Amino acid sequence: MQDSAALWSPLAPSSARPWTPALASHLLRRAGFGVSWGELQQAVAEGPAKTVSRLLQPPSRYEAFEERLAPLARGGPEAWLYRILETPWPLLEKMTLFWHNHFGVAASRSTAELAGSFISLLRRHALGRFDQLLAAVCRHPALYVSLGARACRKSAPETGLASALLGLYTVGPGVFGESDVRETARAFTGAYVLRDEFRWLDYEHDAGEKTILGRKGNFDIDGAVRVLLEHPSTARFIVRKVYRWLVSEMDEPAGELLEPLAAGFARDYDIARLVGTVLRSNHFFSEAAYKRRVKSPVEYAAAIAAALEISPPAAPLHQRLAGLGQNLFDPPTREGWAGGRSWLNQFTLVARANLAASMLAQARPEAVAEKHGSKDVRSFFARLLIQSETPAPILDILVSTEFQLA
């Protein structure tokens, strides 16, 4: 296999490997939700390095955008969907969704307010540092309520919580045993959620010595979290998940391929740097990543909305996306959404087609094409949606197998 260092080094476009609209579109899709013609042209003009740098930073109008969105602050999943459709900083929302999927905290297993506040927390750290994110998550009531661990009693430690923390959120499966679960649960005793607030009850905390993953100490929450973060499997597990999110859902990457990323991530848990490295890399722009993900329902709808330049109402759209299997704020289990092929079955393909047709009916594609200087609607959208030179009716493209891929 090719030297993984070379694979992760930045793409340098050349005549042998030129920077094409297909690659630009691929980058924008993965770093966000949908691609409009204007954004595509800008990315083509700027090239990969400059585009990635730009995508990692909040754009100048982001503060104004947040202010405009303030009245929606207390909204539920519909408000988040609205934000995803309108945001000038899509990478932040894409990574917020990644962490939402990672932590699998569901509104239906806690409350709508807690779930909303949890998403805000995820957004604050989405492109920040994983160690800070994990520490904050472990003090947010939604985590405990969602895992049924409102009361971590000294006499009855919450092993469900510990098991999720170890197996789903940090080191991953196959690295820990039953005793690690029990000991981690002991470290978390004293954690309570009272009246929807996180509280630490000293007298419920088992302060004795614990052995977690081979390390001994009188760990409390912060101590246990530190042990988990310092374990080499954590960085590898998170990196593997980020790979699945940004690079490919269809292939399991080899450990050697991920090693350089994991080593870098383990140093300081800098999410933005990890994401930047991945998005700039040769590997990302190769066949190993191109169209190797399936568009989740939110990505599907957002891609159509961006290309057709429409603003569908968020509340009814949220209902339809829930029908397609993605109820924002409410993943089916703590493992999040399975993603990949699970989005597509004979029912959801029909429901997607119906959604695409109804969104298309609200749009004025000829006006969009004309605005960008094209008189041929079919060619314009074939190029924008799937980077094809073969003109085709827009609906046919939207329901095609090709367009279901991200």
Added chain:
Amino acid sequence: MKAIDVVGRAWASLVLLLACAAYAQAPPALPKALEWLPQGALAVLRIEQPAELLDAASRWGLLEALSSNPDLSNLERLLGPLGGKSLVSGLTAGGLTVAAYPGDRTVIVADARDASSLEPIHKLAQTLVALQKNSPKAGDRVFYREHPGGASWTFDGKQFFASMGGRLAMSSRADVLKALFQPRPADFQPLSSWTVLAEARKRLEGGAGWLFLNLALLNQDPNFRKSLAGDGSALDVIVAGFLRQSLQNAPWAGLALRIEGGEFQIRGFSDGRLPRAMAFTTPAPGQGLLPKLSVPRELASASLWRDLALFYSARDVIFPERSSAGILFENFMEIFFSGRDLKNEVFARFHPAVRLVVAEQRYDPAIGVPEEPYPAVALVFRVDRPDEFGEIFEEAWQKAIGITNFTRGQQAQPGIILDKATHAGVTFTYGYFSVRGEKDRGKLPARFNVRPSLARTGPYFILSSTDQLARDLIDAVRREDGRTPPPASAAHTLIEIGSGAQIAALLEANRASYLRQNVLSSGKKPEAAAKEFDNNLALLRRIAGATLAFTSADGQTAELTVRIK
């Protein structure tokens, strides 16, 4: 070639052909609109004096409000330079008629003062057609053709227009217009000879305009039926069941508009008997609604005739499916009233004349002010055997508070504390949330809008969401002093709204909530939603008062009167 082009061109040529053939010299006068349009409409709208209506709307400020709507503001920009309102009055001097037929076929017919009134329209059409023709997309879809007496045109391929003499007709379907301008077959049945419409017109005509709804046909559409259906709950049936059922069962319904000075009056009629299960809303002969109770800061009030005992005995017919909500209601009522015979020992105690009052709250700064202020709401019942039933009802009410508290406690939410207060010699129970520990007393959570109260004075029970409104109602009921005048009408539901400005102020205080709802459910940009909200409030502020009365006698009647400042 697209189908629309073929149809458009074929239609235009046919009109031309027919116009030449049938109307050889000067075109004869066309029959009146209602004699010209065919039967079988889903709905017919007739405005006799559109100019007068426009004037009144403009006085109300409705036109300015509508100008925020992009489609209408485009129309305004087109018509403005051509004379704006005076153009419209000339265009519609003979009346405006709109008829909607099944299959999305709608026609709008404007009868102008005379053919020359249509000249500006013809010129406008020619200009628009010429502009569109320059755009490459237009092709054959856009055209303007003259014929003796008139013209036919379309400038966007989506709306088709035809004029003949002083009549201008418009439809989104070319074939529909084509059929209208063709000579009629011998067995043609116009709207004017439609029995059911004729029936309706007897009651609808005479004012500024009327709307006729062919409910028999409309109710065949599942979407229409769904829009009439409520949420199926007992409360919905008690309050609005009569309206839903009458619209579901009647063959037709109509609205008649009258404008007199600063008053808009809309009278609605539907021809239909209510099913027997709905008899609980019909006042007994000689009986009727009680007059409204006045309280300070009143926003709205309602007087209803609802015989709860009759409702309860008809519930198996009204709710044939044993839904979860119905069973829950049954279970809880039996618990609250400790297993009594609900029909005879509970519901029969309530006199059917019930009154509802909504008033703005005044918050005690010592306690605190909620971030989102809601109005206070109260129900006033007159009961039988108040001494005996009083304690039974008090017990039930306290149980309801208790179960609410218990459930809230299960969800780690704060509960209500019961206390007693005295006003004008009446001691009553009320509940309140403790404000201790609340961080910001100027922005309390919504629950601080509620201080449930039950006051019993004489034969009246006052069930209020706040103790302040309970006190105000004790006073109001005392002023009545048992003397109630005979009912003014046979109405069974009477709703009155006081000052629109006051309601607008309350809505303004909840601005953020409304805007959020609007943006998320309609896809509007926040700025557009804000503008719409402000426009609606401006309209609301102009309302000095409104009443809505429903009567079930000789069919169903509704009368809405809105007074504009």
Added chain:
Amino acid sequence: MPISRRAFLGFPAALLARPAASGNVLVAVQLAGGNDGLNAVVPFDDDHYARPRPTLRLSAAQVRKIAPSTGLHSEMPGFERLFKEGRLAIVQAVGYPKMHRDHGAAMRSWQTANPAPSGEETGWLGRAADQAWNPAEGNVPAAFVGTIGQPLTLRARRTVVPSLRDPKDWTLTAEVSGPSPAWAAARRVSTVLHRGTASPYPSCSLAQSLRNVAQFIRADLGVSVYLVEHGGPPPGGYDNHANQAGHHAVLLRELSESVAAFCSDLASDGWLDRVVLMTYSEFGRTVSENGRRGTNHGAAAPVFVAGGRVKGGLHGAPPDLSKLEGDAPVALIDFRSLYATVLEKWLGLPAEPVLGQRFELLDLLA
């Protein structure tokens, strides 16, 4: 070598003909609120039944006899007919040890097949759907047909289980063409809906749901499990704490007549042999009445199983009303045996991965 995109999504061009997706179908009917089994399958001459129920007891004259000392509630003529035809099995005293008595925990137990408060996130039929889902084929193993929120029973880890409020939800409103199996399936739904059904159904919502299920079955969509519900969202219409007689009679009539109509409908063109229908409810009810002419939350209760290949009759021993626990009969058959039976013997799916352990199978199916 990465697999080609087309092959990945499992829509190889070769798959032009309609796949033979015919297999057995399970229709689960959720009865929400706690069905009073003792007044549905009535031990009419047992004094232990009659004495504690002064206003609710049913005598021999008020029931439809199906066994020497057992009768069905008089409002269940459909079930009586099915029973006599050998198409209705009544499994008696079904439950689990120390049954939960509150709606939330009790219904969760039946929906997740896990009575322990484990925070189980998936439903047993959702897990079955995950087993039966084939990513390459993109089949839809299960669907909810109804208007309330999708019950936990169908929550799956991976599979997307559709909620069909209206049969048209699975038709194409978009104008697309092509040989894809997804479009073909949607078109089959349209065809079936267009043809309609001549079979009569009562006018309640359960009947409408079952009629829709029958149509979906005819459209041969490869769906193995359909879930419908009777009684609405929690707490549920069967929760008759007060004035039970009238309400329960209506509910039982709706249940009996809707299921009987469903069976007739499917039998009329030979589909009934491929369908098994089974009910479940969170608990039965207390033997004694409370003071409000109703009953409180109980424990074990009978389960109804109907279908063309069902071994009709009464199964298991009747509940022992002389040995009550908390005023309700003790379970004699574990509900998970019933689940295991339909999973393995009817749907051909291994039961242990779904239920977490082995359960003895029942002899319910021919």
